[in-house]
Amino acid sequence: MTEATYKRPESLAKREFSYCPGCHHGIIHRLVAETIDELSIREKTLMVAPVGCSVFAYEFFDVDGTVAPHGRAPAVATGMKRSLPDRVVFTYQGDGDLAAIGTAEIVHAANRGEKITTIFVNNAIYGMTGGQMAPTTLLGMKTTTSPYGRKSETEGFPLHVSELLKETAGIVYLERVAVSSPQEVRKAKAAIKKAFTVQLKGLGFAMVEVLSTCPTNWGLSPVESIKWLNENMKKEYPLGVFVDKVGDLK
């Protein structure tokens, strides 16, 4: 007899992901779903999907869900949480969504200490619309709207959202992780679980930034993408815990 060691988490709907091969969105979905299962909160969780490749996340998670206007997920989640404070509300957002058009909403939700959880998927590019430059795009990186490589003189510098947010007093837990190796996946899972636990304890705002791949728009194979992420993205966006006030607030 063999035993099933891999099961679809209950909080994932029985639908096939629409993500490209080698895209990390799928792995990140799985970690969030496992967390929801393990915390037994599927029946009281509301999710807010972004506009971006993960726009379908509201279908992929088997929880009540909606799609926010581009960038506005933290405001939508605020409305939900204020209306139903005993539910668990999370946003799932890309870097165009959160770090460009939605900068104001994420800063103020964090600063208010809004009791929601945000999963921020940073792949340094606009995936859904075909690989345009994001605020998080690395210097020199070629995209369809920085065809000669991003230049700081005209396009400014890669925006470090976690470094920026760590100064807001309402944030309780903030970590940047990656999912490029089994060890990293385990760490990412622990971070996501902690971010949801912060909300369950009513402590304040928590966010996990996940460095992610976009093989399709980076123009690399899945394996090359992981290498590129490890060699370039981690240099610009070092992994680590930026804020952890969980101990102080317990």
Place this chain on the structure above:
Amino acid sequence: MAEKVMVKGNEAMAEAAVRAGCRIYFGYPITPQSEFIEYMARRMPQIEGVFLQSESEVAAVNMVYGAACTGNRVMTSTSSPGFSLMQEGVSYIAGAMLPAVFVNVVRGGPGLGDIQPAQSDYFQATKGGAHGDYHLIVLAPGSIQESVDLMEDAFRMADEYRMPVLILADGMLGQMMEPVEFPEFVKLEGINDHSAWALRGATGREANKVTSFDIDPVNLEKMNIFIQEIYKRIKAKEVRYETIGLEDAEYMLVGYGTMGRILGSVVKLARSKGIKVGLFRPITLWPFPYAELKKAAEGVKTILTVEMSMGQMVEDVRLAVEGSVPVQFYGRTGGMVPTPDEVLAELLKHV
């Protein structure tokens, strides 16, 4: 009978919303609406409601979207530039079929404009200020009492038709004080049961999804047709207007909101001079009382439409009468309010 109290329009509307069962308010300060948000800041904590001053009108409307997803009564209030900023969210709320109430205390525009009363946002309110095939139910009170009386209906319609309802006021209504009689507190049990679709956690049922999104054009068209069917029901059931002295009128004035009220004085003034004038005052701007207005205009020689704008509702008046009666227009804009004498002088030109 409850006794009358003197209140400012903005505060009266806010209290009326509370009595209509609204326990969640998000907003951003802007003149001439700020007494509204300030009243809610004081009032909501007294009744264990939610008050939150957002970082922008963009955030406010999205907070409204989020709370509306849970099926609880929610509203925001703003003035012209703020309502412009809310348009994206209004379109999403319409597309996702969410109940929500908006108050726009209109001021002079375009751009930053000024902070005086105006009616220059009629097109935005009634013809769709954002993208997509959608409408708001638009209610235009002519007095503070009427704005109070319409509030319960605004929430009722938002719930019943699952769509955004807009109370289109103006700076005059928001700022002036009048004696008002408030209704009793509404009991919500049974009248806004949204459990079938609202997002409250998938306990013992399949997960609910609420979006304005469908990647398949066949389905998106179906969704739009479904919404249009609801609009047809609203057009058949919810049209509202007031008439004064139309029985023997040779001339008909048309105006809404504050202007409609001023035109009431013009009717008296004109009749004291022996001119047979009547008034048609639309209360629902969407759905507009096309058929009712056409009928009311039968037998009148001329219609004079008066607005605190350069002429927006007048287009609907012309559509209504379909050329059967000449339609003249008089308007002041930028925060200027026509006086009864001014309108009478204009009317005399057409007599």
